Amino acid sequence: MNFRIRVLLAKIGMDGHDRGARVVAGALREAGMEVIYTGPWQTVDQVTKAALQEDVDVIGISSLSYDHVLVPGLIENLRRHGADDILVIVGGIIPDDDVRMLEEAGVARVFHPGTKMSEIVEFISRAVSDRRKKAI
Amino acid sequence: MDNEKLRTAEKKWRQEYLKTLQKLPGRREEFKNASGITLKPLYTPLDLEGFDYLEKLGYPCEFPYTRGIYPGMYRTRTWSKRMLVGYEGPEHYNRRQREMLARGQTAINFLPCNTFFRGYDVDQVEKELVGTCGTPVNILEDMAIAFEGIPLEEISVSFNDSGPFTGVAMLFALARERGVPLDRLKGTTSQSDFISHFSGGCNMYFRLSLEGHLRMFVDHVKFCTQKVPSWHPVSIIGQHFQDSGATPVQSLAFTLASGIFYVDQLIRSGLNVDSFAPRLSFFFAASVSLFEEVAKFRAGRRMWAKIMRDRFGAKDHRSMQFRFHVQSQGSDLTRQQPLNNITRVCIQALSAILGGAQSIHTDAYDEAYQTPTEETARIALMTQNIIEEESGVADVIDPLGGSYYLEKLTDETEELAWQYIEKIDQMGGMLESVKKGYVQREIGIAAYEHQKAVDSGRKVVVGVNKYQISEEQEFKLKWGKPDPEEVERHVQRIRSHRRNRDQAGVKAALKAFREAALDKERNLFEATLEAVEKGATHGEIVGEMREMFGYGLPLTEGI
Numbered sequence: 001m002n003f004r005i006r007v008l009l010a011k012i013g014m015d016g017h018d019r020g021a022r023v024v025a026g027a028l029r030e031a032g033m034e035v036i037y038t039g040p041w042q043t044v045d046q047v048t049k050a051a052l053q054e055d056v057d058v059i060g061i062s063s064l065s066y067d068h069v070l071v072p073g074l075i076e077n078l079r080r081h082g083a084d085d086i087l088v089i090v091g092g093i094i095p096d097d098d099v100r101m102l103e104e105a106g107v108a109r110v111f112h113p114g115t116k117m118s119e120i121v122e123f124i125s126r127a128v129s130d131r132r133k134k135a136i
Numbered sequence: 137m138d139n140e141k142l143r144t145a146e147k148k149w150r151q152e153y154l155k156t157l158q159k160l161p162g163r164r165e166e167f168k169n170a171s172g173i174t175l176k177p178l179y180t181p182l183d184l185e186g187f188d189y190l191e192k193l194g195y196p197c198e199f200p201y202t203r204g205i206y207p208g209m210y211r212t213r214t215w216s217k218r219m220l221v222g223y224e225g226p227e228h229y230n231r232r233q234r235e236m237l238a239r240g241q242t243a244i245n246f247l248p249c250n251t252f253f254r255g256y257d258v259d260q261v262e263k264e265l266v267g268t269c270g271t272p273v274n275i276l277e278d279m280a281i282a283f284e285g286i287p288l289e290e291i292s293v294s295f296n297d298s299g300p301f302t303g304v305a306m307l308f309a310l311a312r313e314r315g316v317p318l319d320r321l322k323g324t325t326s327q328s329d330f331i332s333h334f335s336g337g338c339n340m341y342f343r344l345s346l347e348g349h350l351r352m353f354v355d356h357v358k359f360c361t362q363k364v365p366s367w368h369p370v371s372i373i374g375q376h377f378q379d380s381g382a383t384p385v386q387s388l389a390f391t392l393a394s395g396i397f398y399v400d401q402l403i404r405s406g407l408n409v410d411s412f413a414p415r416l417s418f419f420f421a422a423s424v425s426l427f428e429e430v431a432k433f434r435a436g437r438r439m440w441a442k443i444m445r446d447r448f449g450a451k452d453h454r455s456m457q458f459r460f461h462v463q464s465q466g467s468d469l470t471r472q473q474p475l476n477n478i479t480r481v482c483i484q485a486l487s488a489i490l491g492g493a494q495s496i497h498t499d500a501y502d503e504a505y506q507t508p509t510e511e512t513a514r515i516a517l518m519t520q521n522i523i524e525e526e527s528g529v530a531d532v533i534d535p536l537g538g539s540y541y542l543e544k545l546t547d548e549t550e551e552l553a554w555q556y557i558e559k560i561d562q563m564g565g566m567l568e569s570v571k572k573g574y575v576q577r578e579i580g581i582a583a584y585e586h587q588k589a590v591d592s593g594r595k596v597v598v599g600v601n602k603y604q605i606s607e608e609q610e611f612k613l614k615w616g617k618p619d620p621e622e623v624e625r626h627v628q629r630i631r632s633h634r635r636n637r638d639q640a641g642v643k644a645a646l647k648a649f650r651e652a653a654l655d656k657e658r659n660l661f662e663a664t665l666e667a668v669e670k671g672a673t674h675g676e677i678v679g680e681m682r683e684m685f686g687y688g689l690p691l692t693e694g695i
Contacts, residue, residue, distance in 0.1 A: 004561075014249075014251055014261070019380045019583055069264045093506070112473050118591065127691070
């Protein structure tokens with residue numbers, strides 16, 4: 001199996017600062033992944049629906065000002081829709097305490113500002129390939 | 137000075153320089169600033185041959201205003217210090233703001249929270265999102281709490297309100313309630329530049345269809361021009377472009393092109409250029425690239441003066457003055473070794489001051505993470521106080537003026553910015569360029585290139601890709617979070633307001649608002665002000681606006 005990795009990038013909640021999401025979208029595309037970017041202001045339901053429709057391997061949530069607190073709800077919603085095989089990662093400004101909270105909720109990795117784009121690409125490639133192997 | 141003699145001397149130096157380069161290679165293969173301008177190792181009078189002082193610089197407060205827009209600049213009055221303060225709710229804001237005013241802050245910067253910008257009241261959204269990134273205000277009572285004990289007739293307030301200007305309306309209503317005549321108010325409707333929201337990659341604010349935004353904008357300017365003459369209803373924003381990734385030259389060019397669009401629209405709406413242009417203002421980011429930023433601000437003054445005089449035929453000299461607020465560039469700040477941000481912000485503030493800014497917001501060292509805490513905001517304010525009171529840079533007008541390097545750089549910045557403006561003109565102006573995705577693409581490419589340069593180490597960011605320290609050595613930041621009990625109190629306040637207000641009055645005011653929306657002869661901002669005074673909430677008015685004008689989506693091209 002050598003399908004291209006499909007990634008849904010989204011911003012949920014109230015904030016619209018999306019320089020980070022756009023730059024990461026560029027890096028993932030350059031690495032050969034299929035990227036769907038929802039734009040800002042999505043709800044948990046919208047992101048879940050888009051992820052199912054687009055049959056993605058990964059959801060990347062970009063957050064600048066506390067919208068990351070909605071991510072556990074997103075993961076719960078994915079579970080309810082039987083989509084808990086989707087890898088959820090978060091990038092942006094996340095307080096230290098909340099990193100633990102997100103990881104406990106099932107976020108595979110939190111990327112902080114200053115992360116190299118190649119680090120995100122490598123993480124996704126490895127994690128998705130591991131998951132696909134397990135699925136076979 | 138005889139140029140022949142200079143040329144001989146320069147040749148001699150160049151030979152020595154090249155010899156040195158053979159022994160000691162340059163630190164980099166080529167030296168370019170962020171805007172892509174190649175920097176020479178040395179600038180001399182030969183770089184300014186034919187430089188006409190009066191034509192290029194003139195005197196402060198004289199065309200083309202390169203040296204400053206006021207005759208005395210900081211000799212008579214230094215810039216306004218406008219800090220970002222407050223999250224949680226209006227009580228918190230009021231306490232923090234008063235503390236800052238006691239510590240040397242001279243003006244107010246009011247930032248509502250994201251729920252406000254998205255057009256909601258606090259009882260309409262998830263509670264954990266309320267007050268995380270600014271102060272939520274939804275009703276006149278909130279504003280009265282936020283500004284308790286702060287004299288509106290004395291202090292200039294820059295209010296971040298992207299429209300439909302309910303926040304500014306609440307502020308005006310509060311002034312009336314206190315018996316302060318509107319013509320005594322000073323301040324700015326910051327964020328009224330809706331183009332920058334559509335295109336800046338900083339899709340921050342609630343938006344209507346473009347048509348709706350334009351209507352609101354024109355009516356707001358008309359109202360302020362007639363009734364709040366010392367208010368700046370327009371702040372044309374370069375900060376969004378630059379913090380989204382645009383280079384300083386791009387952000388200058390896009391901002392001036394936006395300015396051209398707004399002036400054009402206001403003239404078309406029947407206003408005389410000199411009736412509103414003296415109240416236009418600008419808002420820029422200042423990066424750590426010190427000389428590049430100073431050149432940007434100086435070139436901006438010269439270009440705007442030419443645009444207003446030559447393109448729009450302005451006669452009033454105040455119409456040609458390029459007055460601007462500066463925020464130190466947040467995207468320069470780092471999560472790693474956050475105390476280093478104090479140094480970065482100091483350099484950014486210096487560039488604004490050496491560039492002749494009218495108003496400055498210095499970021500706190502934790503502003504890369506959060507809305508600043510009391511302690512960090514105070515340090516950022518003291519940075520401005522130190523520059524003003526101790527460094528002496530504010531003692532002489534345009535102190536870098538006449539530097540061979542800076543004058544050359546100012547010329548080159550101007551030239552490049554004109555090229556962008558010409559291109560945008562050819563596309564049909566700024567709005568068309570945004571609709572076509574051109575501006576977003578340019579910004580997206582610049583942001584991506586910047587990230588690649590940082591990732592590869594070509595662009596050094598201290599603490600991020602060089603001079604790193606271990607996680608254990610990292611400075612532990614204090615996180616400031618809204619107190620859930622305070623947020624709850626805020627939510628209960630608006631609920632109780634909804635129950636106890638004059639329902640018939642609110643209904644009538646919203647009906648009048650809808651009628652005004654359909655009738656172009658009526659002023660929509662005036663209707664907003666009346667609705668706010670009658671007790672309508674921010675969310676209700678935005679709801680009406682969306683119904684009348686439709687909802688605009690963010691433009692995601694240019695990724």
